[in-house]
Amino acid sequence: MFILNMFRRKKFKNRVRNFFIIFFILSLTLLVCKLFFNYRYKRSINDLSDLSTFKIISEESLIKEIKNVNKIIPLEVELSKIITIDKSWGNLEVFQKFKRIKFFANCSYSIDLSNLTTNDINIDNKKNELSITFPNPEIFSININREKTVYEDSSNGLLRFGEIKLTSEEFNLIQSEVQKNFEETMKDDEIYEKVLSNSKISIENLLNQITDKKMSINIYFK
Numbered sequence: 457m458f459i460l461n462m463f464r465r466k467k468f469k470n471r472v473r474n475f476f477i478i479f480f481i482l483s484l485t486l487l488v489c490k491l492f493f494n495y496r497y498k499r500s501i502n503d504l505s506d507l508s509t510f511k512i513i514s515e516e517s518l519i520k521e522i523k524n525v526n527k528i529i530p531l532e533v534e535l536s537k538i539i540t541i542d543k544s545w546g547n548l549e550v551f552q553k554f555k556r557i558k559f560f561a562n563c564s565y566s567i568d569l570s571n572l573t574t575n576d577i578n579i580d581n582k583k584n585e586l587s588i589t590f591p592n593p594e595i596f597s598i599n600i601n602r603e604k605t606v607y608e609d610s611s612n613g614l615l616r617f618g619e620i621k622l623t624s625e626e627f628n629l630i631q632s633e634v635q636k637n638f639e640e641t642m643k644d645d646e647i648y649e650k651v652l653s654n655s656k657i658s659i660e661n662l663l664n665q666i667t668d669k670k671m672s673i674n675i676y677f678k
Contacts, residue, residue: 515574518586521666528567528662530593530655533647536560537637539630543620544613552613555620558606559634563642565651566596567659576678586667587674590659593651598638600631652677 538558545551568591578587610620622630641647656675663673 515577515579518577518579518588518666519572519574522569522572522662525569525662527569528655528658529564529596530567530658531651532562532564534560535563535638535641537634537641539634541620541622541630545616548613550613550615553610553616553620555610556608557630558608559600559631560604561598561600561634561638563598563638564596565593565642565655567591567593567655583672584670585672585674586663587676588659588663589676589678590655592677593648593655595639595642598635598642600634600638 536558538556540554540556542554544553571591576589579585580587610618612618655677659675660673667673
């Protein structure tokens with residue numbers, strides 16, 4: 457009888473131990489499954505979040521967005537020119553008579569975006585790369601600021617007297633020549649390189665607002 461009771465107790469203990477072992481294994485399995493599914497869920501949520509911020513674009517939609525801007529002004533600069541009006545008599549110093557006028561102008565360049573077409577754009581979705589060709593920056597405005605114009609006094613030789621006075625026709629002719637001089641200055645290589653550099657920065661800022669910022673952007677001019 458004693459042996460039978462011992463056997464029963466041992467059998468009961470084994471059952472209890474097996475129960476706890478099975479319970480522990482099941483609990484551990486459930487915990488692992490829960491952690492795994494939580495990870496998958498968070499990852500899927502993050503993926504959806506990334507998709508919501510990613511901007512899917514096409515050549516047509518990009519052209520439409522760019523044309524809404526219409527024009528980019530990459531550089532505005534103030535230039536100055538000194539013009540000498542010479543009314544001397546011959547080459548002798550005593551007969552010299554000249555006057556200097558300093559002109560100032562507010563000048564700017566622009567890039568016209570209105571004529572862009574899908575042929576100017578290439579989107580490589582595999583490489584996440586955008587290549588786009590823009591028109592070269594052109595002179596947009598040359599506005600001579602008459603209020604800042606500086607008129608020097610006439611420099612006269614010993615036998616020349618009085619101030620040099622210009623008629624309205626003479627002044628308009630001089631201003632027309634000054635306008636051409638400003639235009640030539642704006643075509644100077646050093647200034648134009650700065651225009652191109654500023655243009656790329658302005659265009660990149662514009663495109664980053666329209667496209668995904670992770671997209672690589674290549675800008676060309678034609």
